[in-house]
Amino acid sequence: MTAATKAIGDGMVNAKRNLIKIKRVPDLLVFSTLSPIMFVLLFAYVLGSGIKIPGTSYREFLMAGIFGQTVIFGATITGSGLAQDLQRGIVDRFRSLPMAQSAVLVGRTTSDLANNVIVIVVMSITGLIVGWRIRSSFGEALAGFALLLLFAYALSWAMAVIGLAVRSPEVFNNASFIAVFPLTFIANTFVLTSTLPGPLKVVAEWNPVSAVVQAARELFGNVPPGSPKPSALPLQHPVIATLAWCAVILAIFVPLAIRRYKKAVSR
Amino acid sequence: MEFAIEAEGLVKRYGSVRALDGLDLAVPEGTVMGLLGPNGAGKTTAVRIFTTLLEADAGRARVAGFDVKADARALRRVIGLSGQYAAVDEDLTGFENLDMVGRLYGLGRRSSRERARELLAQFDLAESGDRVVRGYSGGMRRRLDLAGALVARPRILFLDEPTTGLDPRGRLGMWDVIEELVAGGTTLLLTTQYLEEADRLADSIAVIDHGTVIARGTADELKSQVGGERIELRVDSASDLDRVRGLLSAVAAGEAMSDTRTRTLTVPVSGGSKTLIEALRMLDAEGIAVSDIGLRRPTLDDVFLSLTGHAAEEKKDDDEPAGARRGQGENAR
Numbered sequence: 044m045t046a047a048t049k050a051i052g053d054g055m056v057n058a059k060r061n062l063i064k065i066k067r068v069p070d071l072l073v074f075s076t077l078s079p080i081m082f083v084l085l086f087a088y089v090l091g092s093g094i095k096i097p098g099t100s101y102r103e104f105l106m107a108g109i110f111g112q113t114v115i116f117g118a119t120i121t122g123s124g125l126a127q128d129l130q131r132g133i134v135d136r137f138r139s140l141p142m143a144q145s146a147v148l149v150g151r152t153t154s155d156l157a158n159n160v161i162v163i164v165v166m167s168i169t170g171l172i173v174g175w176r177i178r179s180s181f182g183e184a185l186a187g188f189a190l191l192l193l194f195a196y197a198l199s200w201a202m203a204v205i206g207l208a209v210r211s212p213e214v215f216n217n218a219s220f221i222a223v224f225p226l227t228f229i230a231n232t233f234v235l236t237s238t239l240p241g242p243l244k245v246v247a248e249w250n251p252v253s254a255v256v257q258a259a260r261e262l263f264g265n266v267p268p269g270s271p272k273p274s275a276l277p278l279q280h281p282v283i284a285t286l287a288w289c290a291v292i293l294a295i296f297v298p299l300a301i302r303r304y305k306k307a308v309s310r
Numbered sequence: 311m312e313f314a315i316e317a318e319g320l321v322k323r324y325g326s327v328r329a330l331d332g333l334d335l336a337v338p339e340g341t342v343m344g345l346l347g348p349n350g351a352g353k354t355t356a357v358r359i360f361t362t363l364l365e366a367d368a369g370r371a372r373v374a375g376f377d378v379k380a381d382a383r384a385l386r387r388v389i390g391l392s393g394q395y396a397a398v399d400e401d402l403t404g405f406e407n408l409d410m411v412g413r414l415y416g417l418g419r420r421s422s423r424e425r426a427r428e429l430l431a432q433f434d435l436a437e438s439g440d441r442v443v444r445g446y447s448g449g450m451r452r453r454l455d456l457a458g459a460l461v462a463r464p465r466i467l468f469l470d471e472p473t474t475g476l477d478p479r480g481r482l483g484m485w486d487v488i489e490e491l492v493a494g495g496t497t498l499l500l501t502t503q504y505l506e507e508a509d510r511l512a513d514s515i516a517v518i519d520h521g522t523v524i525a526r527g528t529a530d531e532l533k534s535q536v537g538g539e540r541i542e543l544r545v546d547s548a549s550d551l552d553r554v555r556g557l558l559s560a561v562a563a564g565e566a567m568s569d570t571r572t573r574t575l576t577v578p579v580s581g582g583s584k585t586l587i588e589a590l591r592m593l594d595a596e597g598i599a600v601s602d603i604g605l606r607r608p609t610l611d612d613v614f615l616s617l618t619g620h621a622a623e624e625k626k627d628d629d630e631p632a633g634a635r636r637g638q639g640e641n642a643r
Contacts, residue, residue, distance in 0.1 A: 067442060136458060
């Protein structure tokens, strides 16, 4: 067995462990799907009655944004899961085994990706019920979902670094909340960036979250024809921008996370 | 002689605290070494270096001939580790936990499952093997954790305080299990705070304090170093003390110590309960009334008092200096 197949095999053993946990402790999945449903309903009916998007309904505009926010929240599970493993001492066991050093991280990020797939399915159904429609081809829509998931997957490696650094799930949850909320709000997720005041507008336009949301919005066909072209470069080519962001995030955080993991000791 | 575990001058610093301060250790193959010391002595740090979880700042260590730094991967194949806290996944069943470990050791799907069932049976967990670990008792979790360390039939086993936190029954059960294991020839490094535990399980003992070995030997050697067994008695009247002292000098193995304030006398002896009976007969024949008498054996506290001049219970909580614990970030560790 080569090192690569051993690494993948070990990663899948770990992913299986996390998937069994989802099955056995379904609370996490239930709440990580309930909260986006709540967000869809709140934003669609509360903000939707106040915010006007020229050429389309707010609900149609909103969905790509909610998808973006939700998969990012899904990515944070990676961090709290690892922090919990550290706290409970099981990382010591793993690190004393002759397994690939990346396996715990690969397993964790993979099972969190699976979690995000389930969440996206539930959210899509909720969206369709409140009036969201995909106005593009099946292939384009699939590409939109794939981009959202890829972006969340890349971010989960960054979350892994934070989770291994803070070493307590409670601290991680507070820390990630502070990071994730501005990241998903100072963006085109819930409002048009053109309506934001000067500096916020610049931040929003170059925010990686805006790129992935814009890409999804375009691929779902939820950008009304005739709407003005965004002025910022990443939003003009959102698909390429998203792929570039994912590559950068992975290139930085995969080695960083593995390095952290190699030195992580419980308690 | 072939050493399964060898360490020379191991140093590990946490900030300004030296958790290990030049630790030397040599464990011959097929023997049981007890690393005995109080909390904070550096026992867990030593085990973590041997099992590749931590890197030493200085010194070298070899396990099964593999260098802990250079050959970490190969080393992990031949060792098993069971830590101070049962490192099992609460949301999986006992079987799933062991099967996962087997797969990660590189066992095939079938042999991993067979090994998991075999271990569950061996550790008296066959009936609860398909139940989620969350419902296990403390003793069951420890047994499962130990089973996890044995999945790949390791040549060298590390057990870090295997009975800390167990009730007396759980402790006895664990001792039986460990004795059975080492009967098969496994080399074992065991850390413990209990002299009794080291006494029962270990072939030789290294007493460790402030990150360095302060005494080595068999349990008997250590005990005799501490002063061995002694008779302690309290007389009704302090005026009897000198008489009793003179009387018992016939059975004493050393200088007796008396305390008139508490009316107690401590007499070092070597003959065990026989000597105690003899002493009682002598006192009875002389008609001297004693309110309390007994044979005392040295405890860990005695070992520590005698070897270090300070009590064993100096530090509480984790086996790490307080400044290096969670919350201080990784650099501090």
